[in-house]
Amino acid sequence: MSESERSLASEELADRLAEVFDLVGPLYRRAFRKVEQDATIEGLSVGVRAVLTMLRDHGPMTVPQMGRALALSRQFVQRMINDAAARGLVEFVPNPAHKRSSLIRLTREGRTAITAVVDRERAVLRQVGGDLSGAEVDACIRVLSRLLRSLDNVEIE
């Protein structure tokens, strides 16, 4: 592959990736509203919903860890966690690694609540799937993950 061909290809790829970003905005907003409608039934704000799902999929973690994983400021996550803790959805357990920063763990109530929300969302997604193949969805996940990781380094370079 010649130099010009390569740059042409990466040129076009960049265009397609831009298209991906153009989809992410609207998709985020629509999903946001859907989640908002949906999670408020359990009395969860969008922010709380996000941290609870994180804990559900990832097991106990510290607040700063979650902030990084969700691309949210640690202070914001802290607020969400404090809120969740005040409602008994989440509890603090000692962290063997860092003594100051305790691990956050779902309580049984928390697990119940977030599971209810997520299950309801999954029910919607099941009908959505339609003719999408597993391979396509996998590719999508790979592309998005890659984009996510690359935006991490934006400030560094």
Next chain:
Amino acid sequence: MSESERSLASEELADRLAEVFDLVGPLYRRAFRKVEQDATIEGLSVGVRAVLTMLRDHGPMTVPQMGRALALSRQFVQRMINDAAARGLVEFVPNPAHKRSSLIRLTREGRTAITAVVDRERAVLRQVGGDLSGAEVDACIRVLSRLLRSLDNVEIE
């Protein structure tokens, strides 16, 4: 494929799609910040940037059309457009179809500004592309489009 197999498959597909959504949130936030840093150089807010790209890719459209396309309220889009118009980035041209609602069109200044922003973003994306294949990106676009469309109907059904 038996009934149980099909439902198993759609069950699993739903899980993967949920994964996609979990990526959309962080990705949106990171991209948002990147755009913020980037577009403020031209003095464009994120909202203005969104409507200008829309006009750039799609040609002249009315405010309500853009609202639907971007999953934003028509009032919000209107504000962005008025803002853009006040700075001469955009102009109103008579709409043959609807007499009240004029078409919004990029001015030359607007095109210049948005092109500068988008080009700078593309430069970043070019390096990001890496080992992603065109097919993967296409699949990603298809999946996201599908999700977007399906969330449209959420309130209807």
Next chain:
DNA sequence: GAAACAATGACACCCTGGTTGTCATGAACG
């Protein structure tokens, strides 16, 4: 053509997600 209805623009108000800044404290590490 008039009357009813739908869509647009304009303006005001509000909510909340999310950041930044600061400070004090406790951990890690030379």
Next chain:
DNA sequence: CGTTCATGACAACCAGGGTGTCATTGTTTC
């Protein structure tokens, strides 16, 4: 140790974005 780094707590603030309302102008239907 002293210093530096990470965490929690709290406050202030910003801006994206929605909703509600009104007047106006189209559009439609009888």
